[in-house]
Amino acid sequence: MTILKLVFIELWKRKSQLITGLLAITLGIAVIVAIQSVSVVSEQNVARNLDNLGANILVLPQGASIDDYYTSDIDAPTLPMDYVERILTSTIAGVDNMSPKLTRRVKVGDQSVVLTGILPKSEIASKPLWQSSGLLGAELKTACAPSQSANKSHGLEDEKLKRKAIDTLNSKDCLAGSQVAKRLKLSANGRINIMGKEFNIVKILPETGTVDDDRIFANLRDVQQLLGIENQVSAIEIMGCCNAISEGLLGKLRNILPDTRITTIGQIVSTQIETNQLMKKITLIMLIIIFFVGGISIGNYIWANVNERKREIGILRMMGAERSTIYKMFLLKALILGVAGGILGYLLGTLAGVILGPYLAGIVVKPVYIYLLWSVLLSVTISLAGSLFPTYLAAKFDPHTNLQED
């Protein structure tokens, strides 16, 4: 016989009370887990959809306007190419992807087209220094995802790069936007002469409804050479994590790129931040409610148990049980309830998320295993917090008074 065994025997012999005590904490944890499981996937989906809208930070030369970037004036100011390397070699977190571009309006025959030089993924990957910077490595994540582990658990690690970056764009190859292709009657595998240089048209890009439809994309090195603007770019488009932007990413970029104008594409950033903040607020409100409701419920259960067992406490105290033994008895019980409530709540909440997610939010929810740990920790904390006061009173009981109350 040990105190722990005594606690288990008491729990087992009073199963109906155990179930009542467990119910509140289990349901509370289940609600939190279900909301979190659904909201994590929901945030991921929002983040992925917003990623599709493109870059959310634009680094422009000092004095340049966004109009300059889009109108691609012939004398629009430029940035040194070194700035790309500065970003990549910095320790700034939250830069998920970037694309340096040089854009100029040029003549093809008698037609005016916008020629944009871009750096394909293969060139970024070929630079060992850049590879270790995190852009292509471990830090890659979908913008605004709650955590890297959340990305991994949803299999999103490399999805954005696959989607956003052009893998290869060899010298003398180009891609044509849908509008410019129509206007110049271009077709895939055809050829085009730009400023006296022949380019192979690798692909006609699908219509996007953006300025990109009216552009011809070629390798950045070719375009720099062709335009005679070596090692310069018009802008650096950055896909930044929205949370990092709200936490001062722009300021950090300004510190390492002093002569630049750095702006965000506000709608994308604010939408994503608002979505994430709303989810966090809902979870926090639920957490506070469950902490109080769960704590009061467990406290009430333990208090009823203490009252029911006054005589038993008296017997034990009379036989030489210390106050600490009484504390141990009731707090061990609260701990067992907490662990059981956490595990059951996690299972119930995850099941609810998996079953209800597709119906309520139109998303496929998978179990997030780390929530098991958080569920148990939260449940144990609530359970112990709710039990402390009744246990304190139990330990203070006068043994002989309780025996005489029989």
Next chain:
Amino acid sequence: MILQGENILKQYHHKGETINALDHVSFKVNKGDFVTVTGPSGSGKSTLLLALFGLIRLTSGNIIFDGKRIDNIGDRQLTDIRKKSIGYILQSFALIPYLTTIQNVMIPLALEKIPGKEQAKRAREILDYVGLSDRMEHLPRELSAGQQQRIAIARSIIHRPQIIMADEPTGNLDPTLSLEILEFLKKINRENKITIIMVTHSSVAAGYGTMKLHLNEGKIVTSGN
């Protein structure tokens, strides 16, 4: 001498009045004595027992147990003395209802953190001694009042105490069972040399005492063998 009370005074205050529950009580108990404490209701018998348990504090006076004063020591030390040196038998048996016979008997050993195997071995021996070896896995409610009191007796001696304090141990039993329990207490007293201090209303039970204290209005009015 195992226990001595010197000039014990215990006062209660009720509606502005001071009541002397124990009024300068003094006595000496030798090792192996069977002490019976008698007296009418409200005479201070149970208060004396509680004072000797260390469960209530004295207004003044001393209690010396095994050569040491225990009336002025801390709660933890008193708890330790109760755990190791004193066994208790109460009128209401004071068994834990959801524990089996053997589990109830093992509690004092559990509080002393004695290993489980040793606990079980000693509990079986004691239950055999009190004649309940065939009732080890029964719950208290499945047993008769006499059997329940025998469990309480087994529990009171399993940790080999120096003193057993019994508060009306036969109060809930019929005359036949009362005699059985009293004979059993006498046996324990003689065979194990355990000192017994028993509070009782019963003159029959009082007759078992080798030392008799009679209290009235908080004072010892007769004392003798």
